[in-house]
Amino acid sequence: MKYYIIAGEASGDMHGANLIKELKSLDSDATFRCWGGDLMKAEGKDLIKHYRDLAFMGFWEVIKNINTIYGNMKFCFRDIISFDPDTVILIDYPGFNLRIAKKAKQAGYKVVYYISPQVWAWRAGRVKQIKKYVDKMIVILPFEKEFYSKWNYEVDYVGHPLLDVINNDDIAMANQENSKTAGNLIIAVLPGSRKQEMGIILPIMLSVKKHFESYQFIVGGAPSVDPQFYKDIIVRYESNNSGEGIGFVQDQTYDLLKKADIALVTSGTATLETALFGVPQIVCYKGSFISYIIGRSLVDVKYISLVNLILDTRLVPELIQSDLNEENIKYQLDLLITGESDKDDMISGYNRLTQLLGGRGASRKAATAINQFLN
Numbered sequence: 001m002k003y004y005i006i007a008g009e010a011s012g013d014m015h016g017a018n019l020i021k022e023l024k025s026l027d028s029d030a031t032f033r034c035w036g037g038d039l040m041k042a043e044g045k046d047l048i049k050h051y052r053d054l055a056f057m058g059f060w061e062v063i064k065n066i067n068t069i070y071g072n073m074k075f076c077f078r079d080i081i082s083f084d085p086d087t088v089i090l091i092d093y094p095g096f097n098l099r100i101a102k103k104a105k106q107a108g109y110k111v112v113y114y115i116s117p118q119v120w121a122w123r124a125g126r127v128k129q130i131k132k133y134v135d136k137m138i139v140i141l142p143f144e145k146e147f148y149s150k151w152n153y154e155v156d157y158v159g160h161p162l163l164d165v166i167n168n169d170d171i172a173m174a175n176q177e178n179s180k181t182a183g184n185l186i187i188a189v190l191p192g193s194r195k196q197e198m199g200i201i202l203p204i205m206l207s208v209k210k211h212f213e214s215y216q217f218i219v220g221g222a223p224s225v226d227p228q229f230y231k232d233i234i235v236r237y238e239s240n241n242s243g244e245g246i247g248f249v250q251d252q253t254y255d256l257l258k259k260a261d262i263a264l265v266t267s268g269t270a271t272l273e274t275a276l277f278g279v280p281q282i283v284c285y286k287g288s289f290i291s292y293i294i295g296r297s298l299v300d301v302k303y304i305s306l307v308n309l310i311l312d313t314r315l316v317p318e319l320i321q322s323d324l325n326e327e328n329i330k331y332q333l334d335l336l337i338t339g340e341s342d343k344d345d346m347i348s349g350y351n352r353l354t355q356l357l358g359g360r361g362a363s364r365k366a367a368t369a370i371n372q373f374l375n
Contacts, residue, residue: 001027001374004085005044006035006076006100008093009051010193010222011269013037015115015161015363016091020044022367033083035076036091037224048079052224069096077103087374090134091115098129105133112370114138116155120147121301127151136373138366141310142356158365159358162269166254166276185215185261185337188279189246190253192266193222195229200286202230205264206237207326208333209246218247220256262336264329271305271316275350280343282332283307283318307349310356315349 003023007016017039024030024043032044041047049072073096080088080100088104090097094117101111116139119126127148130137137155139145145157191202202219209217221230227250234246249256253270257263257277265271267285274281283305303309307316317332319325335342 001030001087002083002085003030003032003087003089004034004080004083005032005040005089005091006093006097007037007040007051007091008035008096010037010224012091012093012115013039013051014165016040017043018161018164018363019089019091019114019366022363023370026367026371033079033085049076050224072096073099076100077107080104080109081107085109087112087370089114089370092117094118094126098126098133101133102129105135110135110374112136112138112373114366114370115140116144116148120144127153136369138369140362141306142358143310143312156366156369157358158369159360159362160272161362161366162272162276163354163357163360164363166273185212186259187212187215187217187333188256188260188263188265188274189217189219190256190263190265190270190274191219191230192268192270193224195225197266197285197287198225198229199233201266201284201324202233203237204286204324204326205284205329206234206246208329209237210241211330212333212337216247218249218256218260220253221248221250222253223251262333267304267318267320269306271307275307275316275353278347278350280336280346281307281316282329282336283316284324284329285318285320286324287321307353311349311353313349315346315353 005016005020007013013036016034016036020032020040020043033046033048034040034044035049036047037051077100087110089112090101092115098117101113105111111134113130113134116137117126131153137148139155139157140160145155148155189205191198191205206217219230219234221227230248234248238246257274257279260279263274263279263281265274265281265283267283271281271283285304301309303314304318304320305316308314308318319328
């Protein structure tokens with residue numbers, strides 16, 4: 001069969017690659033055409049657009065790039081028609097993918113959505129659009145099946161695919177490698193993969209380094225971003241703070257988390273990854289003022305991090321917008337460094353989180369559901 005798969009960011013690329021791998025094991029004649037990243041390209045070979053050319057985050061940023069976005073949509077739909085797939089598989093990335101779902105369905109293609117848009121967080125009315133244009137929805141968060149049932153829409157819950165990526169050996173190694181010695185603390189800094197966000201957030205994250213001179217701060221760079229972008233921000237900090245050294249690694253987030261004692265993490269999938277590695281974390285987010293004001297008026301959730309959302313409690317601290325500043329990061333780091341009870345409570349919560357995520361095999365279950373649907 002022929003599969004057209006669209007992912008618009010780094011996490012979607014990872015989960016899309018694993019889905020392609022499992023689909024190939026079930027369908028020996030499978031051919032793929034993809035929007036995604038290097039991982040999907042390695043599995044599916046035929047990559048049309050890279051997500052680094054698609055990632056516009058925040059309301060104001062989307063408005064500024066609206067012509068580019070609509071141009072990509074038109075190109076995408078023409079490419080789908082040209083490829084003429086048996087199914088179009090959409091991975092998260094709702095602003096783009098929900099519009100493609102409508103066009104693909106109206107053109108007669110079977111539409112599968114893997115990893116639901118966060119309609120439970122804002123604009124729940126989009127479920128009506130999903131019911132109309134998506135033939136099969138596959139969800140990965142435990143509360144999503146109940147959410148959709150309230151809308152009289154049956155979905156498949158397969159568990160979270162991160163549990164396939166981060167295996168038990170990785171977690172065991174992380175527990176062995178953590179230094180656990182205050183003087184050798186490694187603080188991982190994970191600023192995300194979108195330049196618009198990182199340009200704001202990373203300098204604030206690094207601003208606390210001068211208060212923790214004996215600790216190692218290591219920035220984890222995303223594979224899709226030019227390492228020079230991170231290095232320029234690091235150099236600016238070092239030049240203004242007596243040359244204090246900050247480490248940097250590229251495309252080695254999991255290796256970094258295996259060694260880290262604490263992490264500063266931009267809100268997103270990385271908060272969940274950090275939790276699965278058992279690393280105490282402080283969640284950080286700050287966007288443009290206009291985007292934040294618009295977002296705050298539309299989003300209906302108590303928390304911003306996936307960890308807190310899934311557990312439905314404030315397990316990890318969240319520093320958002322004006323709360324994300326040097327003083328508050330220092331305060332939260334001090335609590336984690338000196339307060340064993342705070343760390344123990346967080347690790348205990350992480351264990352509950354892992355149980356809620358449904359066990360391993362999500363990618364295989366998703367591929368099986370798609371295969372059965374198409375046959």
